[in-house]
Amino acid sequence: PPVEEVKVGLQILQSLGLRQRGLEIVSCPSCGRAQVDVYKLAEEVTAGLTGMEVPLRVAVMGCVVNGPGEAREADLGVASGNGKGQIFVKGEV
DSSP, rough: HHHHHHHHHHHHHHHSSSSOEEEEEEOOOOOTTOSOOOOOHHHHHHHHHHTSSEEEEEEEEEEEHHHHHHHHHSSSEEEETTEEEEETTTTTT
């Protein structure tokens, strides 16, 4: 059906980086440096932003080593560690 063809076409464009829609979640792999439950935090952030149609890159990071840099590069970023966290919006705290 034509409707399905349009959906597939949009998915192809998105996979090639030519058109973005909705959320792109970037999360750390939860290594030994993580000081927060990264999976739970990523799920909560994703649930809070579900249904967004605008292109939005969101970083959810669990340590102070790589977290701030990766979070700063996203449209919206969360860097956590030592019981504290920072929220970045377009690179600004």
